[in-house]
Amino acid sequence: MKIEEERGGPKEERRPYLSTLCESLPEAEKWRMTIIRDIAKKVSQIQNAGLGEFKLRDLNDEINKLLREKVSLRFSKYNIFSGKLVV
DSSP: OHHHHTTOOOOOOOOOOSSGGGOSSSHHHHHHHHHHHHHHHHHHHTOOTTOOHHHHHHHHHHHHHHHHHHHHHHHHHHHHHHHHOOO
């Protein structure tokens, strides 16, 4: 992977944990869409009838975390668009 980065190849971006780290509207929208895709995948997994109780609870916790991130990004996107500075 380091060889690709040295050659200028594709570098994998990580989703920012804090929504305040998004500085532009397209970037915030991109991360919001990846969160929505992750939620959809986990919801389809949670509908599997053969899941155990612990796996079901873990998936539910992950979905709730992603939903909090999505809401946080929505407010961040609003603040970027409106030009408001949130401290």
